[in-house]
Amino acid sequence: MTELDARERILDASRAEIAASGVRGLRIQRVAKRAGVSLGLIYYHFEDRAGLLRETLAAVDRAVQERIPEPDPRVPPGELVAAMLEAEFGDEPGTRADSVVWNEIRAIAVFEDEVRTALSDATQDWQSRLTAPLSALGVPDAEIGGTATLLTGLVEGLSSRWLSGQLDTASVQRLMRTGTAAILAGATGGRALVSPGTAPAAGAS
């Protein structure tokens, strides 16, 4: 097992442990056992619990990014934004597990300063991926940040309804599309930019 392998295995194990029992139930020993490494190796790579949480969040952020389909230049930017945000919900186990991890780290960031900075960085990274399509849609530069916050904030709000079983996957995807259309229309002076919901909603057929 190379160093890189071990690091990735630890992060995979941390994601799985948090998805199963929450960040406050996280025991580094169980992460070590699941990853098949020593406790010492975890501290060697991540220093402490906060360091492991920070890197776990970054790993989730990368995984979410990888699930987003490559932008097709023929797809209008409004549809691209809608598809990116809809891809945050889905019935594949990885999608749901990563949403739980993000949800948990978001909750604990209210109490733990060290996690807060990591969450803020990961959120900025996520929102920055919306800058180019929002700009292409004609959202004024001064409003791109606020618009990205509304869109990603809505993802986060709806995700906890979905994760706690108040909304099923098809419903949350449909609502996310409706909300995206409304927020984009609001930011561009009322132009309709997103189709109303028969789009590629994975698993909603």
Add this chain to the structure above:
Amino acid sequence: MTELDARERILDASRAEIAASGVRGLRIQRVAKRAGVSLGLIYYHFEDRAGLLRETLAAVDRAVQERIPEPDPRVPPGELVAAMLEAEFGDEPGTRADSVVWNEIRAIAVFEDEVRTALSDATQDWQSRLTAPLSALGVPDAEIGGTATLLTGLVEGLSSRWLSGQLDTASVQRLMRTGTAAILAGATGGRALVSPGTAPAAGAS
């Protein structure tokens, strides 16, 4: 101390303990100590930890409702909805503490079935308070539920940005108003129903 007093004191203590250290750090013994009652009295009134969490959530729901100003019949329904949702954010200690409690119970509901049902009931109760103004705005009956979910989902998403220090109170109130305006416009075929944000944003002056 009457029975009613004791019950209210226990719920106040539970809210304060969760606001200070989270639902997973909640120790019934500390709630008892803070409320000045015996452990037995808590179990007598609330049966178990899940029962206490359920009733704490209901108490927060009532407190939020009481903070909302009485609807003035001269205020247009769009402004009423915007003011109701904006009142979820504010610098008064009670507002922030209750938002933390709701945020925490929302996070734990992903893992605990008993809490899940209580959360779902409290959320339905919250959303039902939007039915009359949304109907007055001309939102079609079939879309009132979805529109209320988008609005309250956005409150929840933005609240965790606010509680984790990513947005200050004035910014979150301004964004909530922008998002409310966009979602209401989307649900009513593009009519502008909410003023753009110089409204009674408590603490934003």
